[in-house]
Amino acid sequence: MSLKPLTSEEEAVMRALGRLMLVLPRVLDADLEQGERMSLSEYSALRHLSEAEGRRLRMSDLAAACDMSLSGMTRLAGKLESLGYLQRRRCERDARGMDAVLTDAGLRRLEAAWPTHLESVRKRIFTHLEGLDMGTLARALEAMSCTKDRC
Template identity: 40%
Template sequence: MTAREEGVRWLDAEEQSVWRSLLRAQSRIEEELDRDLQARSGVGLVEFGILVALSEAPGMRMRMRVLADSVIVSKSRLSHQITRLERAGYVRREPCEEDRRGFWAILTDQGLEVLRAAAGGHVTRVRERVFDRLTREQVRQLGAVMRLLEPGDGAGGGPNPR
């Protein structure tokens, strides 16, 4: 053990099992939802998330840097995804008048149609894969856990006394 590792609080067997299970579940759920969306609508999970974020934004437009934070992707990946969505006619980019370096991503009517067509099937798969497997109480508990783990203002994010 190196000097840097001396103060490490290693995961115990239960924590390690839960951690690995969380990673597997997240990966498999994302993979299944991505594959399903691709088959149904021709857009992947990240692109679908971009369309959703834009549809919920005022004027169906968002600054690119805000959109990147909203859909939890790097700015370079967002730029690549927006380029793909532009080519398909689902999104357009416009320069921001207030900041000459910034750009708006704007949902087009065609993009909104694709989103509406894909949304029903997507929510059905989310229900099947996640929520139909849980009781209402488990959904509440999962929500509470996710709020603790989600990055943000740190509210309630301290260690949990066992």
């Protein structure tokens, strides 16, 4: 098998993507913390619940959607529940698992944080992508994020 080295442009893209994967979540989180006193993980959980049918997801599905472990999601859900943003209820389908249910207060909190997050995303991402074909870029990024469990 003959290995073909990366071109200088490919190497630059690979290194930039590697840095981006580390830095982008931190700066988006910092912007939300500074503007809303809300973590990116909290925002993500509330957003996924707001988009789910009945504003309800099984805890394991919410953890997967947020790319968190179930134990990490359980801790986060406990915090969000103590703030009145979600409730944990027995799963209606099999009663073995727990569902996270977005409350009206949680939806209002998400809506209040949305402008800050939108401004952060525009500043941190889209100002750097002007002139690029967004459809092609989205498809390429989605293809790169495929795993054996998802795609």
